[in-house]
Amino acid sequence: MIYLDNAATTWPKPEGVSQAVKDCIDMLGANPGRGGHRLSVQAGEVLAKARRSLADLFGIRDPQNLFFYANATQAINQALKGLLQPGDHVVISPWEHNAMARPLETLKKECGIRVTVVPPSPQGTVDPLAVEEALTPDTRLIAMTHGSNVTGAVLPIEEIGAIAAKHGVLLLVDAAQTAGVLPIDVETMNIDLLAFPGHKGLFGPQGTGGLYVHPDVKLEPWIQGGTGSRSESLDHPSARPDGFESGTPNTPGIAGLEAGVRFVTQTGLDTIHRKEMALNDRLRSGLQEMDGVRVYGPEDSSLPVTSFNLEGVDSLTVAGILDQHFEIAVRAGFHCAALAHRSLGTDKTGTVRVSPGYFNCEKEIDDLLAALREIREVLL
Ligand SMILES: Cc1ncc(COP(=O)(O)O)c(C=O)c1O
Structure with a gap:
């Protein structure tokens, strides 16, 4: 997993x-x-x-x-x-x-x-x-x-x-x-x-x-x-x-x-933060290279948290497929933050949220990106 x-x-x-x-x-x-x-x-x-x-x-x-x-x-x-x-x-x-x-x-x-x-x-x-x-x-x-x-x-x-x-x-x-x-x-x-x-x-x-x-x-x-x-x-x-x-x-x-x-x-906070942000940046760049993906939030966010949607696919469906078919655990929906989704305009759809941690590695991010590309091809 x-x-x-x-x-x-x-x-x-x-x-x-x-x-x-x-x-x-x-x-x-x-x-x-x-x-x-x-x-x-x-x-x-x-x-x-x-x-x-x-x-x-x-x-x-x-x-x-x-x-x-x-x-x-x-x-x-x-x-x-x-x-x-x-x-x-x-x-x-x-x-x-x-x-x-x-x-x-x-x-x-x-x-x-x-x-x-x-x-x-x-x-x-x-x-x-x-x-x-x-x-x-x-x-x-x-x-x-x-x-x-x-x-x-x-x-x-x-x-x-x-x-x-x-x-x-x-x-x-x-x-x-x-x-x-x-x-x-x-x-x-x-x-x-x-x-x-x-x-x-x-x-x-x-x-x-x-x-x-x-x-x-x-x-x-x-x-x-x-x-x-x-x-x-x-x-x-x-x-x-x-x-x-x-x-x-x-x-x-x-x-x-x-x-x-x-x-x-x-x-060291710095070491932990640098590693988590490198994974997050890798994820964000990968998402931005994909067609039909909308990434939310500031470009220069300094927390390892990224929300996105595959256009035309419900966030819960994406997370469900990632879990069931690829054994990748991410969160979808509203993340207990009703106000934030109103501010983003995602209060009807929610988002898929990925949050890498210190113990993740680059390959895991690449596997996620490959899985998302496959989901897009099959569903869109
Ligand atoms: C910004 C923010 N505040 C509060 C909470 C609630 O934290 P806890 O689950 O420890 O009660 C969370 C949990 O995700 C959060 O992200």
Whole structure:
């Protein structure tokens, strides 16, 4: 099987990841922070180590401001639902994943939040000036994806961060497609809240992700319950990170995530990015040489994500044939990103999305291109 769906979840994982998960299950089976015995303390150290590695990667000064969740979606929900109050105004991009757009839609309908979607820029990203123009005296939050999971477009988060800081507005960044792929520094980019998955560019197992929250941001825990601290009290603690991590965490998954982050830092973001982009560029040039293929998104996209359609063939049909006849896994349809497809004009058709990863090779891209040529010949 040729796996080219790394934007959904990376696979395979680096060697050390499954070993770290297994070691944690076999040797540190206890519940972190839920007892004074040594196994519980050691399990707590697994979480602390991963928090430190992630904090180093994202330029976070105090790792206690980073909370673990099961994925980016939970982290985004915690950020939005723990922050926004009736009457607040939020500015978002036209490239948001449903993980951002859907909770905001609910907050709009049920809690009197107002949302402005800035228009796409001609380059297929967003113009920071359009973000600034969308701000109102009630704007509490700019909430944007760092990179589109449909086109691979990268948004100018650093410029948007400067605008947010200038106007005293908070910035929430969805780093689902960029964590472990592009450099992120929450301080220099003025990011107040950073949501990230562990299972994509950070090479962790599924069921991992997290949220960074600047120490000055007042956030309510979206989920309450046992935290292992202040257990005698019925009031939910607000201490970080405990107050934001109710319930038993995914300790084995987080051990694997730490191994994934270590792989990223040891290999180097640059090395990983260069290899993935070389594969992506090979794919894009191959597609552009084919007749009857429409490729979407910016020419100079700097994420290894490419969307296209074979004219006259439904995207799901293409992906189905690739899977059934060629054993090539790509994603088709709408990629959980309704807004992005409205912006691209593909809200009726969807797209075929190919996302090469670090462990793919040139031959796999060439095999995909050959398969697409064959599909075109047979179907058109
Ligand atoms: C841009 C973007 N945001 C959010 C998500 C949701 O991530 P998760 O599956 O970790 O919840 C994804 C997943 O594909 C994504 O691409």
